[in-house]
Amino acid sequence: METSAMASLSASNHVARVLSVANHVADVDASSRIANSWRRCLISHKLDPARQGPPQTLTEAEIRHVAEPMEETIRLATPELDDLAGVLRDAGYCVNLADVNATMLFSRLPGEADAKMFLDWKIYTGSNFAETFEGTNGLGTALAEQKPILVHRDEHFRAQWHMFSCAVAPLFDQAGRLAGAINITSCREDLERAAHQLALAVTMEATRRMEGAIFRGHFRNAWIATVPGDGGSGLLAYDDDRRIVGACRSARALLGLTDGMIASGIDLSRYVKFDHHAARSADDVVELRRADGSPLGEGHVAPPLRAKSFTGPHAPRRDATIDRFDDLHRLAGRDPGLMRSVKRLRSIGDRNLPVLLHGETGVGKDVFARAIHAASNRARNHYVALNCAAMPESLIDAELFGYEAGAFTGARREGSKGLIVQADGGTLFLDEIGDMPIALQTRLLRVLENREVWPLGALKPVPVDIRLISATHRDLGRMAEEGAFRADLYFRLRGMEVKLPSLRERADRDDIIRQIAREEAPNCRLSDEAWALLSAYPYPGNMRQLRHVLRLAGCTAENGVVTDADLDLPLFGGRAAEPDLAAAERATIVEALRKHGGRVTEAARALKLSRATLYRKIKHLKIETAQ
Numbered sequence: 001m002e003t004s005a006m007a008s009l010s011a012s013n014h015v016a017r018v019l020s021v022a023n024h025v026a027d028v029d030a031s032s033r034i035a036n037s038w039r040r041c042l043i044s045h046k047l048d049p050a051r052q053g054p055p056q057t058l059t060e061a062e063i064r065h066v067a068e069p070m071e072e073t074i075r076l077a078t079p080e081l082d083d084l085a086g087v088l089r090d091a092g093y094c095v096n097l098a099d100v101n102a103t104m105l106f107s108r109l110p111g112e113a114d115a116k117m118f119l120d121w122k123i124y125t126g127s128n129f130a131e132t133f134e135g136t137n138g139l140g141t142a143l144a145e146q147k148p149i150l151v152h153r154d155e156h157f158r159a160q161w162h163m164f165s166c167a168v169a170p171l172f173d174q175a176g177r178l179a180g181a182i183n184i185t186s187c188r189e190d191l192e193r194a195a196h197q198l199a200l201a202v203t204m205e206a207t208r209r210m211e212g213a214i215f216r217g218h219f220r221n222a223w224i225a226t227v228p229g230d231g232g233s234g235l236l237a238y239d240d241d242r243r244i245v246g247a248c249r250s251a252r253a254l255l256g257l258t259d260g261m262i263a264s265g266i267d268l269s270r271y272v273k274f275d276h277h278a279a280r281s282a283d284d285v286v287e288l289r290r291a292d293g294s295p296l297g298e299g300h301v302a303p304p305l306r307a308k309s310f311t312g313p314h315a316p317r318r319d320a321t322i323d324r325f326d327d328l329h330r331l332a333g334r335d336p337g338l339m340r341s342v343k344r345l346r347s348i349g350d351r352n353l354p355v356l357l358h359g360e361t362g363v364g365k366d367v368f369a370r371a372i373h374a375a376s377n378r379a380r381n382h383y384v385a386l387n388c389a390a391m392p393e394s395l396i397d398a399e400l401f402g403y404e405a406g407a408f409t410g411a412r413r414e415g416s417k418g419l420i421v422q423a424d425g426g427t428l429f430l431d432e433i434g435d436m437p438i439a440l441q442t443r444l445l446r447v448l449e450n451r452e453v454w455p456l457g458a459l460k461p462v463p464v465d466i467r468l469i470s471a472t473h474r475d476l477g478r479m480a481e482e483g484a485f486r487a488d489l490y491f492r493l494r495g496m497e498v499k500l501p502s503l504r505e506r507a508d509r510d511d512i513i514r515q516i517a518r519e520e521a522p523n524c525r526l527s528d529e530a531w532a533l534l535s536a537y538p539y540p541g542n543m544r545q546l547r548h549v550l551r552l553a554g555c556t557a558e559n560g561v562v563t564d565a566d567l568d569l570p571l572f573g574g575r576a577a578e579p580d581l582a583a584a585e586r587a588t589i590v591e592a593l594r595k596h597g598g599r600v601t602e603a604a605r606a607l608k609l610s611r612a613t614l615y616r617k618i619k620h621l622k623i624e625t626a627q
């Protein structure tokens, strides 16, 4: 028999089976949950099990709109989602997070061999698998019932999904409300139900950890108590005055807490009692008791992420929802490498560890450095930045270390404090540190070692307390090996090294394009062609270039639609084109400088480059300037 004829025979057998189960005629081996779902699909949703066609898929703009309220949930769940995808990848599973309406908003595909099937069948971000449209399926049915479910092959309502097997766990938010679901799907023919059942158990465990991460992330400035219970442990968040500010689904069920009780700021001691002084860290086990003194079991208590130690009852109340690491989390987006770096920065806390940022031009080194400063206990003091590539050696010296009155010809009469002293108590950001002349490197090293500065012409040093963040696009390690950069300074600078990936390397590049499009072209939508172009372009100028391109496109777009014609994306040549590119680049820069009377700032603005990048290019291309 031909394959298509076999397929249509099995489809008609399936239709007959669905009808007989739904009408309670035959007692086939479909589980009661599957049978009930089939009944809902036939009777309430009036669906046809034989209907063929892809799932409903949202446009880019619709995905953006739907994903916005889920941004924090997705961000906090991403590390666990990535781990789950890593564990299941070799078994051919794709992993998705969907919202309450069963629209997939996050997807991780397995290896190439398995991925094609998911792409062909549109099992990816933007597709909707609501039971009311697609019939019985993992996502739709788990969300309809708010319970984990396994839907194996011919348990799907529509015959066209019979080559797939899915396992889904619903996801509940920090207030115990249904927030979405975590789905894993396989299309491997040899997948046994028992093995799939095991994968469901793994998914349920991972989902519980995601819920924990979402709860802890949401209440990061509150105390968190973990309370044991039969259906898994519950999480309670409370403030410095020991009033409950949040409770997860299990804690609500376990202790009978409602939204109203939590909103009224109910006392923790009316539900749970324990010796606060016994809990010094999240790893310490504490004996928990109910209000009447009866034992509740062993639990844990974690202090707020910002707190160093327990605060007394009169300590000022903190806002339990504001986190000074917010900017860093926002910049890291969903890029796994950057998310790990932010996690490490969090664990460093307020220790004065130098940070070395590494990345191409325009990847956001300056904004990242500012965000590190904002997340530190130095945030109230100055953030002072200096670009070492943008100045001649003599000026860097004076700018950085300062000078006494009359220290040299041309010096200001009253002298200058210098940037290092200005940054006292705060953060000093040295951009393009690889361009710092060797003599100045030696002076900087002395400042870092002795914590004092000798301004030029001064008779005594000035003590300073700075946190140093430096940045470079160069390979400083190699430069240190080759003697072009002081190795001892290099090791001092890289207390922690953070690699800021180029835009083309970022795992969340599409999110960034969407976000920047929202900011720079707020009243426009992107046409499909424009989107295709934007997501395939290599962006030598990274975020800065993307911003400029979209800002311009926002101005030229007609009828609120950015088309490919609005995108000013110059061809980015390969290796063979490099000599010509360099010549063309040189000519463009020389012309821009000429047009702006040699003023680098204005020429940089006209060329849509940062001043530092233009200085670097001027140096690299050996262009003569008036300065």
Ligand SMILES: Nc1ncnc2c1ncn2[C@@H]1O[C@H](COP(=O)(O)OP(=O)(O)OP(=O)(O)O)[C@@H](O)[C@H]1O
Pocket (backbone or CB within 6 Å): 330, 331, 332, 359, 360, 361, 362, 363, 364, 365, 366, 367, 368, 431, 512, 516, 543, 544, 547, 610, 612, 613
């Ligand atoms: N994660 C991000 N999302 C959106 N925009 C960003 C992000 N990071 C940086 N940008 C934007 O990119 C532009 C360039 O950022 P920034 O000046 O910090 O880059 P840089 O790496 O310091 O560049 P250069 O090395 O050329 O000095 C800025 O407009 C900034 O707002």
